[in-house]
Amino acid sequence: MTVELQGIGRRFGERWILQQLDLKVGQGECVALLGASGCGKSTALRLIAGLDQPDRGHLLIEGEPMDRVPARQRRIGMVFQSYALFPHLTVRGNLDLGLRLRGGPVQDRQQRIEAMLDVVQLRELAEQRPAQLSGGQRQRVALARALLRDPRVFLLDEPMSNLDAQLRDELRPELKRLILDGPQPVIYVTHDQVEAMALADRIAVMRHGRIEQIGTPQELYDTPSTTYVAQFIGRPPMNLINMDDNSVIGVRPEHLNLDDAGMDCRVLNREWHGASQQLLLDSQHGNLRMICDGGVSLGDSIRVSWPSQREHRFNASNGRRQ
Template structure:
């Protein structure tokens, strides 16, 4: 890549490693995040997400590799010289200070003129709909308001890079959903690269331009949410993305056939099957009603299988089900094949 490449004005991680004693927390991670792009680091606890964030911020030393930001290698720089803003799940607000003071303190310490501070303060309070909270203290705010104050403080810094570590994990589901839409546009509007750490696939798929899936300190796959969902490179990625999770059926020797719950349909076994479809006999165990959708749980040989369908069609199936022999059917083109021993994608 040449120095004129757009990614060079963003964030570039090259073969980044972190080892503590004999334990490897991160192994040869290489990623690029362009200006204005939101990259989510997704994976289970202990996969290396927060470790990556701490290395980028300079809070932990790297064991190998380099970090480049806006065309400058920042690997040897202390945190204060990296021009990075971090937002944590704990908010980290001063409890004895008002919202306005929490936001303006950093600017005051940098000796920014008072009129400029006031202008920036008004801008960010309006942007995050916090005008009415200006004189309140953190204890008087809701969780969502406190999270927005933490974001506002990061925005006031106008950093070269935003790092967000599970910023919405302390919020209830409805508030996370509401803030997700606001946050998506807000982060893109800054023009800075954003690295967003989460274990929540819905958050990652709803917020990010691209997702990097990590497992045990190693990168499994990076791509758009649609790409990772439709074309996972291995069984781990396929299983981590999707709700309900993908079904894995040992239908072929040495293979697992992956079938998304929404790609399965219920049919009477006596109904003719076209050559573009495959089918297995199944026994229904129970249903989960989700309002307009239903997850039906089935037993296929020794494997449990989930089918996602709309509530209306499920009700019709139940009404006609008495003593019928049922099958689960799917289009062959929707199959994902994985090697049973390694989990790698086949075909």
Template sequence: MARIELTGLNKDFAGRQVLSDINLSIAEGEFLALVGPSGCGKSTLLRVIAGLEPISSGSVAFDGEPVDTLPPQARNIAMVFQSYALYPHMKVRDNLAFGLKQHGLPRSERDRRIAVAAQALELAPLLDRYPRALSGGQRQRVALGRAMVREPRAFLLDEPLSNLDAQLRVSTRLEIRTLQKRLGMTMIYTTHDQVEAITLADRIAVMNAGRIVQVATPLDLYDFPANRFVAGFIGSPAMNFIPGTRRADAIHTAGGAVIGLPEGDVDGPDDIVVGLRPEHLTLDIDSVPAAHRLDATVRHVENLGSEAEIYVEAGGTRLCLRHFGRRLPDIGTQVRIGFDPARLHLFDARSNERIGPRHDTRVNAS
């Protein structure tokens, strides 16, 4: 497996910048997810790494050796796309063997590689079936197996689960992660689904408008987003944002609400946006000091069975809170919600950058 390094990478399409100053290092055997909204450049970046798109400037290196001028076939990279692209007239065994035949590998070596992939992906009972006789998840495993038999230096997966139903996505991503760990593959995985990225990756690179805005472990991204974009993109439901002005040890919102700041709050600008995740807001306020409460009106309730998402309006701002109780307030009800000041995220209202620590410096932090 390869170590992949991208340095100062830029890509233009007809004079339009689609990738800007990409600097990224993927360790050998690492699972890295590229996430971001549609059009952010994540699939283009994957194609650049594979050699399917030329770069405008910068460099791509595998194990310290530049590969910028090498064609895709010389890079020994395997790609898996949204579409399985299996040959419908060929059985699974022949689909797996096709690329190996094209490269002139002898029959014995082809059989060995197919046997290894079939065992790893539990495809042995399916080798004599045609793709039409397979489920969506089984077809995706065959597509993975076809990449795996090439014994590539790295695997590039471009939203491979987007065509599967919700339940099948869960089981297939578990299979992908288990396989990656067992075989120690270097894997780069693009998705717009932040749940997939969080559950699969060792690290996540968040992209926006052709740039990488933060690279971190899933938990660090969730707990210490570098800016408002990352904070709003990572997490479902999305983080709540409340604009306000700092005065002494509190933030005063335009709607009249006062949010008490945590002890030891760092200095920063006067114009601030407070971020609060839905699970850090509560209707149970008995143990919450008055400075950490907000008066609100219930606007909408979504009962999801195991939990409910309650949408309220507080101080002119719409907020979502995650509630795990069975008793739910009626729409239009006046409620008081509480929050833990230690869970506040603070952002500069002008730059949208995070105020305060970018990562947890506490020992054994939970």
């Protein structure tokens, strides 16, 4: 089972939200569409689901053109940011509604729902309504509903953005167990690069309706193809230093070192991050970020350097990797 986007474009008025989007997602693969708000990632998901139509290009699922196939016939399992649960129905009622609309014997529906309640570990809450559930429990109901559709493809639209950090950490293993480890292609939309790097096999970084770079999390972190990707992937972002030869040197904050023979800097800010601290430094090249173990205080004058093999070089005119 594969999903393939071939030259997809979508325009609203005179503005192209998506421009020449090419993407192929293989069986059992999770690809994250990662980017800032307005880059077109959710629009791409709506086109795959059949909730909107492209102005150009083609969508194929398992090699079959989807251009004239209505949404209800595409067998898409979609999980939304807002959960999209019916507030007046219980957990069991929310799961049953979709099955009931598609028809089938009552006994078969009940057996599938009971089995799914065990899979998502919600049997004890089956008679509760959404307002009585935590955010993580509501999201598990939404995941269960998508699973019951027996979909060919899963589409997840920022499914954990409404949860706090601790709940997101708790739900990620559940998401992998329930959906990401299955045989279906998964397209996962998020603006959270930590989430994308933790869950996706490949990440497509989007900008202005195009894919800026696609690759594994490690490929994007180790060899960003543009300054945009270099600063979008990684927290804190990569330092960029303008040179005199129309180039930009990029250095990750964790690759800066204290060095008595290095460049003069002054500590403008310090944040503790558990075992390490993040420093904001004033230097001759502007502000730089640095990760170190400790021993540095606010206002200190220090010297820093970095190993040449850790440098990334980019063209200053177009931002592309040299």
